[in-house]
Amino acid sequence: MAxxxxxxxxxxxxxxxxxxxxxxxxxSIEEIVTNAEITKSGFFYHFRDKNAxxxxxxxxxxxxxxELFDDLFDRARELGDDPLQAMLIGLKLLAxxxxxxPGGHPGCIVASAAYQDRxxxxxxxxxxxxxxLGWRRRFRAMFDDIANVYPMHDSVDLDQLADMVSGTLxxxxxxxxxxxxxxxxxxxVMLLRSYVKLLFSPKVQ
Amino acid sequence: MAxxxxxxxxxxxxxxxxxxxxxxxxxSIEEIVTNAEITKSGFFYHFRDKNAxxxxxxxxxxxxxxELFDDLFDRARELGDDPLQAMLIGLKLLAxxxxxxPGGHPGCIVASAAYQDRxxxxxxxxxxxxxxLGWRRRFRAMFDDIANVYPMHDSVDLDQLADMVSGTLxxxxxxxxxxxxxxxxxxxVMLLRSYVKLLFSPKVQ
DNA sequence: TGAAAACCAAACCGACGGTACAGTACCGCA
DNA sequence: TGCGGTACTGTACCGTCGGTTTGGTTTTCA
Numbered sequence: 001m002a003x004x005x006x007x008x009x010x011x012x013x014x015x016x017x018x019x020x021x022x023x024x025x026x027x028s029i030e031e032i033v034t035n036a037e038i039t040k041s042g043f044f045y046h047f048r049d050k051n052a053x054x055x056x057x058x059x060x061x062x063x064x065x066x067e068l069f070d071d072l073f074d075r076a077r078e079l080g081d082d083p084l085q086a087m088l089i090g091l092k093l094l095a096x097x098x099x100x101x102p103g104g105h106p107g108c109i110v111a112s113a114a115y116q117d118r119x120x121x122x123x124x125x126x127x128x129x130x131x132x133l134g135w136r137r138r139f140r141a142m143f144d145d146i147a148n149v150y151p152m153h154d155s156v157d158l159d160q161l162a163d164m165v166s167g168t169l170x171x172x173x174x175x176x177x178x179x180x181x182x183x184x185x186x187x188x189v190m191l192l193r194s195y196v197k198l199l200f201s202p203k204v205q
Numbered sequence: 206m207a208x209x210x211x212x213x214x215x216x217x218x219x220x221x222x223x224x225x226x227x228x229x230x231x232x233s234i235e236e237i238v239t240n241a242e243i244t245k246s247g248f249f250y251h252f253r254d255k256n257a258x259x260x261x262x263x264x265x266x267x268x269x270x271x272e273l274f275d276d277l278f279d280r281a282r283e284l285g286d287d288p289l290q291a292m293l294i295g296l297k298l299l300a301x302x303x304x305x306x307p308g309g310h311p312g313c314i315v316a317s318a319a320y321q322d323r324x325x326x327x328x329x330x331x332x333x334x335x336x337x338l339g340w341r342r343r344f345r346a347m348f349d350d351i352a353n354v355y356p357m358h359d360s361v362d363l364d365q366l367a368d369m370v371s372g373t374l375x376x377x378x379x380x381x382x383x384x385x386x387x388x389x390x391x392x393x394v395m396l397l398r399s400y401v402k403l404l405f406s407p408k409v410q
Numbered sequence: 411t412g413a414a415a416a417c418c419a420a421a422c423c424g425a426c427g428g429t430a431c432a433g434t435a436c437c438g439c440a
Numbered sequence: 441t442g443c444g445g446t447a448c449t450g451t452a453c454c455g456t457c458g459g460t461t462t463g464g465t466t467t468t469c470a
Contacts, residue, residue, distance in 0.1 A: 007416080023321035025230035028458060040459085042417050050459070107320065114382040115317045116228035132383045154399045160392045163380050167393050168369075171376025175368050177319040178337045187365045188372050194359045195400040212447075233426060244449055245428090251447090255427070 008046045010036045016057055020107040024054060024116055054113070054124045061109045062131045069138060072097065083145035084200050090142075091193040095186040104182025111170045135166045150200040161199075168192040213251045215241045217265055220258055225312040229259060229321055259318070259329045266314040267336045274343060277302065288350035289405050295347075296398040300391040309387025316375045340371045355405040366404075373397040 014035045018027040029050065033043050047053045076090030098105050113120065113128045139162035147158060172188035219240045223232040234255065238248050252258045281295030303310050318325065318333045344367035352363060377393035 020320075022324065023228060023230060025228060026321060026324050029460095030458065039418050041419075041461095044460075045416060110383060111316075111379045112320045114379045115225075115312065115320055116231065117382065128383050129385070132380055154403060156396060156399055157392070160389075160396055163389060164373075164376075164393060164396050167373065167376030167380050167389075169376070170379040171369075171372030171374070174316045174319045174375040174379075175337055175372050177322065178315060178333050180334070184365075184368060184372075187362070188369060191361060191365055191369050191400075194361055195396075195403070198359055198400070198403040234428090235426070244451095246431095246450075247448055249428075 007036070007038060007042065011038075011043060011046060011053075012056060012060055015053055016061070016109065017106070019057065019109065019112060023112065051121050051124060054120055055127060058109055058113065058124060058127045058131065062127070062134065065131075066134065068097075069135075073142070082149070083142065084150055084196075087142055087146060087196060088193055091189055091196065095189040095193070098189065099183060099186040101182075104176060105173060105185050107173055107177065108170055111173065132163075132166060136162045138162070139165045146200055150202060152199055154199060156199070164192065164195075212241070212243060212247065216243075216248060216251060216258075217261060221262055221266070221314065222311070224262065224314065224317060229317065230324060256326050256329060259325055260332060263314055263318060263329060263332045263336065267332070267339065270336075271339065273302075274340075278347070287354070288347065289355055289401075292347055292351060292401060293398055296394055296401065300394040300398070303394065304388060304391040306387075309381060310378060310390050312378055312382065313375055316378065337368075337371060341367045343367075344370045351405055355407060357404055359404060361404070369397065369400075 011032060015027060015032050018031065018035075029040060029043055033040050036043075047056065072093050073086070073090045076093055077086040080086040080089045110128050110131050113124065117125050117128070136159060140158055143158045143161050168188050168191070169185065172185035175188070176182055176184040216237060220232060220237050223236065223240075234245065234248055238245050241248075252261065277298050278291070278295045281298055282291045285291040285294045315333050315336050318329065322330050322333070341364060345363055348363045348366050373393050373396070374390065377390035380393070381387055381389040
């Protein structure tokens with residue numbers, strides 16, 4: 001029928017939306033196949049079992065988000081000719097991106113998995129962990145560049161600071177979901193930006 | 206048999222631990238009653254259905270955490286004779302408290318619910334929202350006191366700043382769970398403390 | 411044309427939430 | 441002393457649903 005993993009992608013799209021709104025366990029295969037207009041057998045042709053789906057979901061999420069961050073901070077680096085400016089512009093772009101999402105940011109699969117991880121096998125948890133470490137490496141490198149140019153006004157560990165970017169996003173998403181106020185996540189990103197500014201900016205204004 | 210809601214508390218204790226480690230949906234009633242050494246009938250005597258359990262879980266979580274925060278920031282206010290000092294001390298005490306928890310902080314039911322909320326009825330979601338708003342009010346009041354004494358070095362909304370406290374906690378817990386590194390949450394709280402310091406402190410050191 | 415890829419149909423089975431109901435042990439109170 | 445409410449136990453049962461399997465069918469492409 002369909003060529004080139006088209007059905008597979010459809011399954012992942014539908015599954016992702018469902019998982020983010022209800023949790024992994026509450027998302028049934030039956031529901032996914034109905035929405036994808038295939039049969040249960042079709043699903044199990046593409047995924048060995050439900051764990052394989054979770055794995056694919058996280059793996060794809062990492063890839064998409066990585067590309068998004070690549071693009072976003074590349075643009076930021078072009079706009080600002082200085083590592084600190086680039087970071088500040090990048091965070092602003094990120095906040096704007098989140099803010100402009102219709103219906104708010106859909107949420108993060110990694111967070112979703114973090115609170116349901118006993119459901120998953122080691123592969124899935126390991127993929128989840130890899131995602132977070134990837135973000136740490138990314139932002140750590142950027143903060144290293146900044147710290148090479150600007151002295152810090154408070155002595156903080158740069159790995160921890162890098163984790164704060166992911167943490168602020170994840171935390172913002174939770175508060176945002178709990179209150180059903182989509183704008184909160186981007187506001188929190190802007191607060192993080194304010195911290196980075198105060199931490200590295202040479203002159204306090 | 207047991208008087209004074211002893212069994213009820215036992216059910217809640219066991220359910221809480223299970224929900225935090227596996228998610229609500231993956232926690233079966235059968236499992237709870239086995240660990241609590243009661244029968245299924247006993248469970249349904251105390252809770253109309255599983256949703257009632259979720260509700261009670263969140264309600265209790267709010268109460269316990271509120272008392273904990275009350276105690277912690279009361280102590281902080283005694284130790285520092287200034288709203289800013291009190292906040293900084295309070296955050297340090299909080300970080301220490303989290304750090305000293307054996308096996309790391311167990312996690313937050315509110316976050317757990319946030320990513321599985323379609324499972325729950327309106328009551329549960331409303332209780333969850335109330336919890337987050339309660340935290341906002343609490344920290345907002347503290348930041349108001351600070352801002353009345355010290356000018357801010359960056360103009361930020363105090364409600365958003367208050368949300369950042371909860372957000373940093375929740376985000377830290379997620380990163381911490383994903384990486385299985387219990388120390389991360391308290392580190393993130395200390396970073397938030399650093400931000401508060403830079404934001405309000407009269408002299409940058 | 412034939413094999414591999416992509417999918418359909420149907421059935422299985424165990425788990426889980428929830429119900430119903432009869433019975434029991436304890437406790438305070440009148 | 442006994443009455444009634446509280447706090448359960450025990451058992452039996454039901455409907456649903458979800459993951460998984462087996463076996464067969466169509467489609468695609470080399």
